[in-house]
Amino acid sequence: MSSAKKHEHYNCADIEALAQRYVDGQLNDYENRLFEEHLEYCLPCDKKIQFELKLKEIVHIKGREMIPDEKLKLKLKNLFTDLL
Amino acid sequence: MAKEKDNSFTKLVEPHLNSLYSTALRMTHNLHDAEDLVQDTLYKAFRSINQFQQNTNFRAWIFRIMVNTFITAYRKAVKQPMKISYDDMEEFYLYKRLDETVSLQETSKEEFLENIFDDDIKNALESLPYQFRLVVLLCDVEGFSYNEIAEIVDAPLGTIMSRLYRGRKLLQRYLWKYAKERGYIKDEFSQKT
Numbered sequence A: 001m002s003s004a005k006k007h008e009h010y011n012c013a014d015i016e017a018l019a020q021r022y023v024d025g026q027l028n029d030y031e032n033r034l035f036e037e038h039l040e041y042c043l044p045c046d047k048k049i050q051f052e053l054k055l056k057e058i059v060h061i062k063g064r065e066m067i068p069d070e071k072l073k074l075k076l077k078n079l080f081t082d083l084l
Numbered sequence B: 001m002a003k004e005k006d007n008s009f010t011k012l013v014e015p016h017l018n019s020l021y022s023t024a025l026r027m028t029h030n031l032h033d034a035e036d037l038v039q040d041t042l043y044k045a046f047r048s049i050n051q052f053q054q055n056t057n058f059r060a061w062i063f064r065i066m067v068n069t070f071i072t073a074y075r076k077a078v079k080q081p082m083k084i085s086y087d088d089m090e091e092f093y094l095y096k097r098l099d100e101t102v103s104l105q106e107t108s109k110e111e112f113l114e115n116i117f118d119d120d121i122k123n124a125l126e127s128l129p130y131q132f133r134l135v136v137l138l139c140d141v142e143g144f145s146y147n148e149i150a151e152i153v154d155a156p157l158g159t160i161m162s163r164l165y166r167g168r169k170l171l172q173r174y175l176w177k178y179a180k181e182r183g184y185i186k187d188e189f190s191q192k193t
């Protein structure tokens, strides 16, 4: 990192621009540290990001179709009966 | 010989079967088509298992087969132009709408999310245009990384990120709409938007 970067900080616009990558865990360590440093002192940004994280979690849980294990095993078995 | 191949293939596939079915269901909208799609995918994967390199990402590999199978089978539907307005694709769309909603207390935004019905999430996902739906499913529901998604849908990283961005904004718009229809949001101003 150059010496100019040592004192780099993110502003609210940076947070907005990087929100998606942060929520998806796709920032590098350096970006991640600057991102979280901003959240520590900026409550409005922190609230928005916590909301996005929560929404992602809700979509993860509620968007998934849970199929009983037994049913899946049976399907696999049937597939091979057809196949062989 | 065939039995051995059968067994090792079963072992590889089994942990991902629920994910494949779940994604297939969201993509095809019905159980019958989802079953066909998964079955076709498994046949193809089984036949080309020699092309799969040991110790590489099997989950991404088989999802890629399923996505290709889906695109081939639904070519017509997939090629339909998308009629979407990108006017209110602002960041934090849902958060901002809830923030403007006087009848909701600050503390209940997370509660609002927790109270969303499973069916509303599923409907919102299934209402997304297929390119957007696919990346949102792969990222949010299945937990793939951007690089894996790029590999699965065979598109550049930048394309994946912009589809994801738009898909999520649309999803938030649908969830906001459902909330109003279900009467969660009672503020008068929100009836117009």
Ligand SMILES: [Zn+2]
Residues within 6 Å of the ligand: A011, A012, A015, A038, A042, A044, A045, A046
């Ligand atoms: Zn801020």
